[in-house]
Amino acid sequence: MAGPKSLFVPGPTNVPEAVRKAIDIPMEDHRAPDLPAFTLPLFADLKKVFKTDTGQVFLFPASGTGGWEAAITNTLNPGDKVLASRFGQFSHLWIDLCQRLGLDVQVVDCVWGTGIPVDQFGAILAADSDHEIKAVLATQNETATGVQSDIAALRRAMDEAQHPALLYVDGVSSIGSVDFRMDEWGVDLAVSGSQKGFMLPAGLAILAASQKALEVSASAQMHRCYFDFKDMIATNATGYFPYTPPMTLLRGLRASIDVMLDEGLDNIFARHRFLAEGVRCAVAAWGLELCAKGPEWHSDTVSAIMVPKGYDANEVISRAYHRYGLSLGAGLSQMAGKLFRIGHLGDLNELMLISAIAGAEMAMQDVGIPIVAGSGVAAAETFYRENGEHLLMAAQ
Numbered sequence: 001m002a003g004p005k006s007l008f009v010p011g012p013t014n015v016p017e018a019v020r021k022a023i024d025i026p027m028e029d030h031r032a033p034d035l036p037a038f039t040l041p042l043f044a045d046l047k048k049v050f051k052t053d054t055g056q057v058f059l060f061p062a063s064g065t066g067g068w069e070a071a072i073t074n075t076l077n078p079g080d081k082v083l084a085s086r087f088g089q090f091s092h093l094w095i096d097l098c099q100r101l102g103l104d105v106q107v108v109d110c111v112w113g114t115g116i117p118v119d120q121f122g123a124i125l126a127a128d129s130d131h132e133i134k135a136v137l138a139t140q141n142e143t144a145t146g147v148q149s150d151i152a153a154l155r156r157a158m159d160e161a162q163h164p165a166l167l168y169v170d171g172v173s174s175i176g177s178v179d180f181r182m183d184e185w186g187v188d189l190a191v192s193g194s195q196k197g198f199m200l201p202a203g204l205a206i207l208a209a210s211q212k213a214l215e216v217s218a219s220a221q222m223h224r225c226y227f228d229f230k231d232m233i234a235t236n237a238t239g240y241f242p243y244t245p246p247m248t249l250l251r252g253l254r255a256s257i258d259v260m261l262d263e264g265l266d267n268i269f270a271r272h273r274f275l276a277e278g279v280r281c282a283v284a285a286w287g288l289e290l291c292a293k294g295p296e297w298h299s300d301t302v303s304a305i306m307v308p309k310g311y312d313a314n315e316v317i318s319r320a321y322h323r324y325g326l327s328l329g330a331g332l333s334q335m336a337g338k339l340f341r342i343g344h345l346g347d348l349n350e351l352m353l354i355s356a357i358a359g360a361e362m363a364m365q366d367v368g369i370p371i372v373a374g375s376g377v378a379a380a381e382t383f384y385r386e387n388g389e390h391l392l393m394a395a396q
């Protein structure tokens with residue numbers, strides 16, 4: 001097939017040209033005398049993306065899952081009780097990781113399509129008067145179902161319960177794309193990865209830890225070596241790493257942070273909201289439903305679209321890929337075959353999304369799903385035409 005393929009999975013995302021060029025460099029010495037002049041400002045600017053002044057950032061060569069493992073093993077003790085909710089494949093996998101690492105996870109199962117049950121968490125924490133729960137795990141954006149949860153509200157519920165548990169946020173598909181405020185929301189461990197909102201290839205776990213988390217980590221007893229904060233803190237302080245860092249990804253991260261700060265975080269968040277709204281207009285015009293059970297759960301980085309009963313979403317995905325060169329996200333676990341996902345995060349604009357909507361629309365018609373040709377594209381066009389101007393003005 002001529003022309004580029006279209007990548008609309010919710011990670012990896014498109015890499016901006018400036019970032020791709022920054023990565024395409026000769027190999028360099030990771031112990032060079034001038035490396036700190038590059039790394040120290042990089043750490044400082046990364047903190048701006050997490051919105052933390054007091055926290056410490058970490059860059060581990062790993063994917064986001066490695067970031068989870070680092071956050072957990074550095075701050076907890078074997079057998080510790082942690083509170084988590086499960087409402088999609090990623091929140092499930094985080095629970096699974098905790099259980100396999102020997103933690104006692106109190107799981108609140110929620111309907112897939114909803115998110116963090118803030119009131120229920122508040123009640124559980126208020127009832128935990130002995131403070132046995134050491135950690136609250138929150139998946140800000142459940143990528144499998146396109147559900148965004150309210151982390152600020154969760155922090156308020158924890159404060160109202162006067163509970164001292166640490167707050168851990170999985171922000172792999174949200175940080176750098178939708179609002180996230182580490183210090184203001186009292187987040188203790190924030191986990192992300194390079195291949196989603198940071199618009200890089202996979203390979204970096206990007207974390208931030210609060211001072212409270214760092215204090216706890218000094219005596220936390222879970223086994224860790226490769227991911228030990230202590231070694232990373234000691235070497236990062238001088239601008240170096242405890243082992244060979246992926247220099248190309250660090251150069252790429254420098255470029256991607258520049259791209260992000262240049263656009264401005266608030267403008268990035270507004271753009272993601274705007275692009276997502278256009279996709280939601282298309283879904284409504286198709287007469288289909290999102291997996292997210294209501295507007296309060298709508299994700300601005302990924303839409304999970306339910307196909308009508310009797311149809312197989314995997315056929316849509318396969319058709320879109322083979323016939324139109326369009327990659328859509330699949331339904332995972334209990335959502336397999338029931339939905340397909342359009343990722344709308346990272347380096348994207350309206351025309352790119354309209355092409356994804358068109359591709360999904362054609363693939364759905366090809367497999368017999370009764371939607372009106374052009375209906376989704378028309379709805380998205382109308383939304384983008386009528387609302388884009390305001391967005392551009394606000395961004396100036």
Ligand SMILES: *Cc1c(COP(=O)(O)O)cnc(C)c1O
Pocket residue numbers: 011063064065066090139141142143170171172173193202
């Ligand atoms: C992608 C993703 C992960 C897993 O990240 P990997 O980089 O694949 O390890 C975890 N949580 C969420 C919410 C994600 O979107």
